[in-house]
Amino acid sequence: MGKEPVAVVGIGQTKHVAARRDVSIAGLVREAAQRALADAELTWVDIDAVVIGKAPDFFEGVMMPELYLADALGAVGKPMLRVHTAGSVGGSTALVAANLVAGRVHGTVLTLAFEKQSESNAMWGLSLPIPFQQPLLAGAGGFFAPHVRAYMRRTGAPDSVGSLVAYKDRRNALKNPYAHLHERDITLEKVQASPMLWDPIRYSETCPSSDGACAMVLTDRAGAARAPRPPAWMHGGAMRSEPTLFAGKDFVSPQAGKDCAADVYRQAGIADPRREIDAVEMYVPFSWYEPMWLENLGFAAEGEGWKLTESGVTELEGDLPVNMSGGVLSTNPIGASGMIRFAEAALQVRGQAGEHQVEGARRALGHAYGGGSQFFSMWLVGAEPPTT
């Protein structure tokens, strides 16, 4: 007896903004969940279990917030699981929910991820005290900048590539009504003239701090048959982890990312991701991670990722669009960012992505990573049900 096929039949997001002062944490998550239920034309009673994820509890100052959120998410009397795998958590949360369906433990599952960053300051939440981390690594940017430098040195990529990614993603965000940053007057020159924060990462090449939530309704074959709109079908999903710090770690292209992608492609029967995948929602919190992950995910040969970016292949109208929604660079409620990637990939193959829809998208990849590039979660969704 094989796995039960998993379908995404409902997707909901909040309008992501710097501070949602009009709602509590409970109000924020409920808004996304209700939109996902409305999309699936289901009610709270139809949900068998709830799987919730977010990044560290310290960001909002609530320990194990799923306890307090049980009521807001209609979970009373139901199973509720709380996933936490650092920045990859939004993706991991969706995969845990998908396993409940695939393993035939539950028929229809609500999964949700959120962050209300305005309740705290993530920059300092991510600046761990000695002895847990070296001093002077302010926030995530300080941690990742040296690895971007290593990538540039290794591949000979010109300095301009990072700003191209940021310019593209911020323009894509203008087509996505839920995106946080809507910079209507954005130009490439403005990106390049923005202050240097962690050399070589400029202010406009970094993600914002957002309040937001994302929810999905996942269901089995019978649930999909009743869905009012086309479902997105899961063709593959995987998580991989490796240690944060050890001598053999390649911070530019971690082995765990390569292995995770290979597992997803194997499950989905994909031999040539560059040709067989129509659109990618990739976790790019700092612009240079687009060319880096293009290589890590097998879309480009080693050292060639920046050439794809530079030639316009990853533009919305390009041959392999990346971050059609505007990506993490335009919207970053940290704990939800991975799930937004997964949900946006699903929107694409459902043909529901609105102005940022890639025409004829049949297969899309959602990607998330976290920690010191040591946690990876990905899924590949398609417009057709899986054949195996």
Added chain:
Amino acid sequence: MAPRKPSVMRPAREVAIVAFGQTRHQRSTDELSEVEMLMPVLHEVLAATGLKTSDIGFTCSGSSDYLAGRAFSFTMALDGVGAWPPISESHVEMDGAWALYEAWTKLQTGEADTALVYSYGKSSPGSVRDVLTRQLDPYYVAPLWPDAVALAALQAQALIDAGDTDEPALAGIATRSRASADANPHAQRGSSAGQGDYAVRPLRRGDCPPVGDGAAAVILAAGDRARDLCERPAWIRGIDHRIEAHALGVRDLTESPSTRLAAERAGVFERPVDTAELHAPFTSQEVVLRKALALGDDVEVNPSGGALAANPVMAAGLIRLGETAARIHRGASDRAVAHATSGPCLQQNLVAVLEGDAS
């Protein structure tokens, strides 16, 4: 909005606990990091099965950043696991019992045949009574800092008022648990500890769990793999968990409907059980759980001493599953129920039925 009544689950795949290890729980482990506390336990379960990290199909852990006092505290434990080559791995910010549930689900999909589950918690660096107040509604309740002992005392008083128990009966539960713990080399508190003074009326010190540090690990395996790895696997015949409303004012604290629902779905009531390991950090909570699980006097409850003898936060629930499995492994039990809880006053509860093959 009444939830649908759950029917008894029939897991697609037979999965068993094949190994269990835990630390000797202590009041304080200043000399050890969380990772150092965990490592011997990981090595113990791997050695018991002869498996290496690279043989394990899926790894899942449970812990809390709030105990460690830092964000992403679980990431360092992963380095200790030796996640190289990269592993398939996940983490719940919950008691390890829920990590076991996630791993069991993964095995149900057929994507893995074995799983390593671990959890750990160090309460000693801070005041766990204060820390747990941060679990409460952050806008209306947490700012008042009502601590876990005070909330449990409310529940105990409600039980006494309802005629479900009285102080001597609670003392009896405490005495029995601590006496059982004398035979448990991992326990933190044994029969030499008395009931003591009131902590928060009507609960005395002996009605409350000791504060301590500890870790636990379990290995799960499916089907024939389990039979290869363990002489008498502890088969998980059913496992389910349910959550209740958060606010204490909307709950009847003398009942545990979530335990009852989870037990129905896990199949507890299909046949008698001989043993129950209950995660009841307070004596009064054992009263609630016995009622929800309809446990008779013939059932041996908490032969390990339970959470009243050792309560390493985030591991204590997983330990209940492990202790139950260990009894089945050594032939002391044939059909047992294991329970874990989370949240104030038994808000969230997990129930599993474990069985050994007929010998």
